[in-house]
Amino acid sequence: MSATVVRKRSALTKGQLPKFAPYIVLAVALIVGAAILALIGFNAFGWGIVSAILFAVGLVSWSGAVEGARKAKDKLATCLVVGAFLIALLPLISVIVTVLVNGIPGLITPGFLGTSMNGVTGAYDNKAVEEGAPVLGGIYHALLGTIQITLLATVISVPVGLLTSIYLVEYGNDRPLARAITFFVDVMTGIPSIVAGLFAAAFFFAIVGPGTKTGAVAAVALSVLMIPVVVRSSEEMLKIVPNELREASYALGVRKWRTITKVVIPTAISGIASGVTLAIARVIGETAPILVTAGFATTINNNVFGGWMASLPTFIYTQILNPTSPSNPGPSDQRAWGAALVLIILVMLLNLGARLIARLFAPKTGR
Amino acid sequence: MSKRIDVKDLNVYYGNFLAVEDVNINIQAKSVTAFIGPSGCGKSTFLRTLNRMHEVLPGARVEGEVLLDGDNLYGPGVDPVTVRTQVGMVFQRPNPFPTMSIRDNVLAGVKLNNKKISKGAADALVEKSLVGANLWNEVKDRLDKPGSGLSGGQQQRLCIARAIAVEPQVILMDEPCSALDPISTLAVEDLINELKDQYTVVIVTHNMQQAARVSDKTAFFNIAGTGKPGKLIEFADTTSIFNNPAQKATEDYVSGRFG
Numbered sequence: 150m151s152a153t154v155v156r157k158r159s160a161l162t163k164g165q166l167p168k169f170a171p172y173i174v175l176a177v178a179l180i181v182g183a184a185i186l187a188l189i190g191f192n193a194f195g196w197g198i199v200s201a202i203l204f205a206v207g208l209v210s211w212s213g214a215v216e217g218a219r220k221a222k223d224k225l226a227t228c229l230v231v232g233a234f235l236i237a238l239l240p241l242i243s244v245i246v247t248v249l250v251n252g253i254p255g256l257i258t259p260g261f262l263g264t265s266m267n268g269v270t271g272a273y274d275n276k277a278v279e280e281g282a283p284v285l286g287g288i289y290h291a292l293l294g295t296i297q298i299t300l301l302a303t304v305i306s307v308p309v310g311l312l313t314s315i316y317l318v319e320y321g322n323d324r325p326l327a328r329a330i331t332f333f334v335d336v337m338t339g340i341p342s343i344v345a346g347l348f349a350a351a352f353f354f355a356i357v358g359p360g361t362k363t364g365a366v367a368a369v370a371l372s373v374l375m376i377p378v379v380v381r382s383s384e385e386m387l388k389i390v391p392n393e394l395r396e397a398s399y400a401l402g403v404r405k406w407r408t409i410t411k412v413v414i415p416t417a418i419s420g421i422a423s424g425v426t427l428a429i430a431r432v433i434g435e436t437a438p439i440l441v442t443a444g445f446a447t448t449i450n451n452n453v454f455g456g457w458m459a460s461l462p463t464f465i466y467t468q469i470l471n472p473t474s475p476s477n478p479g480p481s482d483q484r485a486w487g488a489a490l491v492l493i494i495l496v497m498l499l500n501l502g503a504r505l506i507a508r509l510f511a512p513k514t515g516r
Numbered sequence: 517m518s519k520r521i522d523v524k525d526l527n528v529y530y531g532n533f534l535a536v537e538d539v540n541i542n543i544q545a546k547s548v549t550a551f552i553g554p555s556g557c558g559k560s561t562f563l564r565t566l567n568r569m570h571e572v573l574p575g576a577r578v579e580g581e582v583l584l585d586g587d588n589l590y591g592p593g594v595d596p597v598t599v600r601t602q603v604g605m606v607f608q609r610p611n612p613f614p615t616m617s618i619r620d621n622v623l624a625g626v627k628l629n630n631k632k633i634s635k636g637a638a639d640a641l642v643e644k645s646l647v648g649a650n651l652w653n654e655v656k657d658r659l660d661k662p663g664s665g666l667s668g669g670q671q672q673r674l675c676i677a678r679a680i681a682v683e684p685q686v687i688l689m690d691e692p693c694s695a696l697d698p699i700s701t702l703a704v705e706d707l708i709n710e711l712k713d714q715y716t717v718v719i720v721t722h723n724m725q726q727a728a729r730v731s732d733k734t735a736f737f738n739i740a741g742t743g744k745p746g747k748l749i750e751f752a753d754t755t756s757i758f759n760n761p762a763q764k765a766t767e768d769y770v771s772g773r774f775g
Contacts, residue, residue: 323574393611394611396572396611399569400569400605402600404597407630411628416614416615
């Protein structure tokens with residue numbers, strides 16, 4: 150390119166910032182931010198805030214000078230959106246990092262997943278702290294309890310929730326009953342989880358006997374929380390099944406209930422299944438309702454219908470609040486964080502499972 | 517394997533709204549009858565009363581008689597499901613079941629009703645129906661692929677195959693070609709010509725050339741104005757509807773002076 154060639158600017162363009170402009174502004178903002186913070190005492194949080202503000206102001210004013218007001222507003226909106234995104238993301242990442250850092254030592258302790266707290270007393274924890282002996286005890290009983298309670302809650306909630314949503318979408322026709330159900334499902338969605346727990350406890354006290362605390366009671370409490378979620382998600386999924394498919398089925402002389410079971414539900418099954426999985430993920434971490442319905446146990450309980458039962462959330466709660474060794478809470482903390490990590494991993498697996506299910510069941514479109 | 521339809525004094529309602537008023541029509545067996553008329557005049561509504569699909573919508577009802585070879589579809593104790601196995605329907609938009617393969621779509625009428633069918637009989641039925649719908653050669657190598665992967669015209673012919681697989685007496689078609697290109701339309705029209713050897717075909721169409729091409733008889737529906745009921749204005753041989761209509765409104769419509 151010879152320097153004598155004067156490139157004529159297109160009449161259709163205005164001034165443009167170079168592609169790397171945001172990076173320059175970011176670098177300058179970080180440096181200036183660090184300088185300002187150095188004057189008043191450096192801390193990482195303040196550095197981030199000051200740099201972000203400097204970056205936004207710098208980029209917007211540069212853009213306004215070169216590109217005009219419209220582009221500057223566009224840059225400002227981008228900065229705000231990205232900022233909001235980062236603010237939303239930070240706590241999430243922070244939670245995950247904290248749980249990972251604190252939880253991994255517990256998780257990799259031998260026997261953590263395979264043993265219960267049966268017979269683990271404060272004396273062992275004291276020994277672990279004072280003499281460096283391995284931390285004993287694990288979450289096997291709590292993991293087992295969580296799985297049993299959640300499974301039973303799912304077995305109760307899915308049929309009730311799915312059938313309710315089928316009634317609402319296929320038979321309700323905006324009848325008073327359907328409207329009432331919709332209203333109460335909405336109300337139930339907002340029930341505080343402790344109230345659901347108290348309801349289940351009171352219900353079983355009334356029909357079985359006072360002091361009934363078993364995994365099944367907890368499962369009922371979780372069902373109360375889960376059913377509205379299942380109803381809502383299944384309802385939405387059934388609603389988006391095109392009416393044309395129902396009519397096509399009717400026109401072939403297929404009965405309504407067969408149309409529902411063979412055409413409508415298979416078409417919506419991916420959404421329903423992932424909705425159910427997300428509902429499970431929603432209740433698996435509930436603490437309060439389980440505390441008042443299943444109590445807490447330190448031993449393995451394989452019977453969901455009899456005896457107190459541990460679960461991961463209540464295990465975490467009791468380990469933090471009532472450490473096994475009150476004088477040396479370290480090992481209990483470690484176990485609690487380990488259990489928290491396991492719980493997060495479970496929820497993450499359920500979410501991944503929901504995606505997988507949605508993909509597996511989705512109607513295929515290949516040629 | 518085809519029956520005639522006689523409609524006597526039929527009024528069709530949506531709730532309290534009278535949508536189609538006082539229709540009397542006699543549709544011959546093994547013939548193609550076309551319903552034409554402006555949008556909203558009740559052609560599709562009336563068509564849907566012929567296999568009791570109308571009442572699927574909330575609040576929809578009819579008064580009067582629809583006789584299928586003398587049996588009233590709306591008689592007491594008549595099961596709409598039985599009616600629909602005798603009177604099949606093809607819809608405006610192709611609607612193959614997205615969860616099913618091409619083969620299963622054709623067999624839907626059998627399988628969804630949980631009728632037992634041997635594999636050999638099923639294969640024969642699939643081939644017969646797809647051949648009947650002029651689709652066999654295009655899909656015979658990919659019967660296990662999803663039906664929604666076909667082109668629009670192929671999907672519509674798949675829907676026709678699905679409808680004829682339950683061996684109805686009558687096939688109703690609600691603007692079957694309105695979502696199709698001219699070549700697919702031609703394929704469907706050829707198919708309609710073949711179908712009338714075995715079935716009674718009733719077709720709603722907005723395309724007057726199509727009515728003229730495929731039908732033996734044509735019914736012209738019209739509506740006096742918004743909120744008024746649709747009426748059957750004239751029903752006669754297709755040639756006389758298009759060349760020598762008895763009613764002024766029919767002449768205006770087919771000659772393109774309105775609508």
